[in-house]
Amino acid sequence: MVKKAIILTTMVIVLHMGIVTGYAQRYAGIGIHVGAQHDVGDITTFYPDAKTDPQNSILFGIAVRLSVPYFFIRTGADTSFTLNKGKVLEDEAAVGVKSYNVKYAMIPFYAGLQFPLLDKGVFYLGGGISYFYGTGNVRLSDGSSKDIDATCLGTGFLAGIQLHITSSTSLYMEWMYVDAQSDPVITTTGTLNPNGYEDLFINYGGHRIMLGVMYYVL
Amino acid sequence: MYYKLRKILFMAAIALAPIAVYASPFNQAISFYAGYIPSLGDNLYSYEQQNTFGSTNGVDGINRSFSGFNTSHIHRLIGATAGINVKIVMYDFFALRIGANYFKNVWGGKGKTVYDDGGTTRLLECTYRYDGFDIPVTFGIVIPFYKDMKITFSCGIAYAWGRYRNKFESDAPLLYRGEFKGHDYPLVLNVEGEYFMDEKVAIATSLSYYRGTTTVIKDSKQGDGNTDYAPLDFTGYRFLLGISYYFKPI
Numbered sequence: 001m002v003k004k005a006i007i008l009t010t011m012v013i014v015l016h017m018g019i020v021t022g023y024a025q026r027y028a029g030i031g032i033h034v035g036a037q038h039d040v041g042d043i044t045t046f047y048p049d050a051k052t053d054p055q056n057s058i059l060f061g062i063a064v065r066l067s068v069p070y071f072f073i074r075t076g077a078d079t080s081f082t083l084n085k086g087k088v089l090e091d092e093a094a095v096g097v098k099s100y101n102v103k104y105a106m107i108p109f110y111a112g113l114q115f116p117l118l119d120k121g122v123f124y125l126g127g128g129i130s131y132f133y134g135t136g137n138v139r140l141s142d143g144s145s146k147d148i149d150a151t152c153l154g155t156g157f158l159a160g161i162q163l164h165i166t167s168s169t170s171l172y173m174e175w176m177y178v179d180a181q182s183d184p185v186i187t188t189t190g191t192l193n194p195n196g197y198e199d200l201f202i203n204y205g206g207h208r209i210m211l212g213v214m215y216y217v218l
Numbered sequence: 219m220y221y222k223l224r225k226i227l228f229m230a231a232i233a234l235a236p237i238a239v240y241a242s243p244f245n246q247a248i249s250f251y252a253g254y255i256p257s258l259g260d261n262l263y264s265y266e267q268q269n270t271f272g273s274t275n276g277v278d279g280i281n282r283s284f285s286g287f288n289t290s291h292i293h294r295l296i297g298a299t300a301g302i303n304v305k306i307v308m309y310d311f312f313a314l315r316i317g318a319n320y321f322k323n324v325w326g327g328k329g330k331t332v333y334d335d336g337g338t339t340r341l342l343e344c345t346y347r348y349d350g351f352d353i354p355v356t357f358g359i360v361i362p363f364y365k366d367m368k369i370t371f372s373c374g375i376a377y378a379w380g381r382y383r384n385k386f387e388s389d390a391p392l393l394y395r396g397e398f399k400g401h402d403y404p405l406v407l408n409v410e411g412e413y414f415m416d417e418k419v420a421i422a423t424s425l426s427y428y429r430g431t432t433t434v435i436k437d438s439k440q441g442d443g444n445t446d447y448a449p450l451d452f453t454g455y456r457f458l459l460g461i462s463y464y465f466k467p468i
Contacts, residue, residue, distance in 0.1 A: 127457035
């Protein structure tokens with residue numbers, strides 16, 4: 001019992017020292033995070049008057065972060081998992097889409113300035129691009145289903161904050177906004193497309209919130 | 219418009235009069251910024267795009283492809299912006315920011331699509347351009363972290379003037395040109411971070427969100443046989459990097 005108490009107390013002291021004195025320049029870190037995105041595939045950019053039940057997805061990803069005193073570079077990879085499919089509730093015949101399920105993998109590349117918050121953490125703000133590869137499917141108004149296979153590049157920004165919990169690990173929270181739309185990849189069956197053109201593009205844009213843990217190797 | 223602009227500049231001149239007294243609780247900074255605007259002008263809707271080319275959502279919906287036609291994606295516009303910003307810091311914790319920014323599209327907005335011309339599918343070349351300037355005035359809170367950095371959150375409004383031009387050309391033959399000029403007072407939210415290199419000079423970054431759209435404006439381009447109508451949308455995010463100079467040491 002006493003042994004356990006001594007070990008635990010020692011761990012707390014070491015951890016505390018790490019928190020209090022551990023801040024040093026952190027050059028390279030790798031992190032894992034979970035996140036979420038609301039209104040994935042936002043069909044209202046395709047048909048603004050559509051009334052929808054928006055798709056929601058969760059994200060899992062890894063983050064790689066390089067930094068020098070003022071600047072940072074953030075890259076990594078994310079993949080999305082659908083919580084609920086998107087549905088068109090009204091004007092289905094005009095839109096030509098009944099429901100949609102957009103999944104994607106994203107490779108972000110962002111760079112910007114970072115601001116150390118004393119020795120407790122860092123706030124950062126950067127701009128950049130994200131590459132998307134999307135899969136999933138779209139159920140059309142005639143009942144048929146078509147697979148999504150679309151890539152695109154998007155531009156946006158990243159704002160984040162890190163809280164240093166030990167000398168080499170940090171908690172982080174990030175807000176990422178990307179504007180990204182693919183080429184038209186699916187022929188919808190709505191009344192607005194009587195000629196059978198490929199007209200439905202996939203909108204990967206929107207806001208993402210991510211929460212994770214980063215380990216600094218350097 | 220001239221009188222409104224003069225009024226804004228007059229107010230700016232009063233607000234930004236040099237604060238010469240060294241012991242004054244006011245400090246003043248000037249910043250130069252440059253950055254980019256994703257999705258400048260939003261979807262660039264205009265009436266003729268809906269009426270003639272079947273796109274109810276501007277550049278988003280005009281993209282189509284069809285077998286036998288060499289189409290190319292028409293991307294939303296990415297704009298570049300540069301400007302100057304003057305900030306008065308009051309009692310270390312409050313800030314009034316007044317800026318002047320120019321913006322212009324630098325990427326996207328050009329490509330080929332198809333449209334239905336009375337039962338015949340035709341190739342359509344599309345070009346979109348957007349430029350303008352704005353004068354944002356925001357007030358907010360400064361969070362200083364010792365002598366190293368400041369983070370400023372502020373909100374306010376801007377006087378924004380924009381010019382949106384589009385051109386649609388097919389072998390029908392058809393040539394539509396539109397030009398829409400107007401102004402609005404969008405809401406502005408801003409977060410700015412400054413990292414001080416010494417007591418007066420800081421490298422800075424800023425993220426702004428503008429929200430505001432004009433009423434529908436009549437096409438001022440005459441001679442192409444059609445009159446188009448479109449709103450000017452200033453809504454969107456702006457990411458900027460820059461440098462700040464404080465007139466008094468922080």
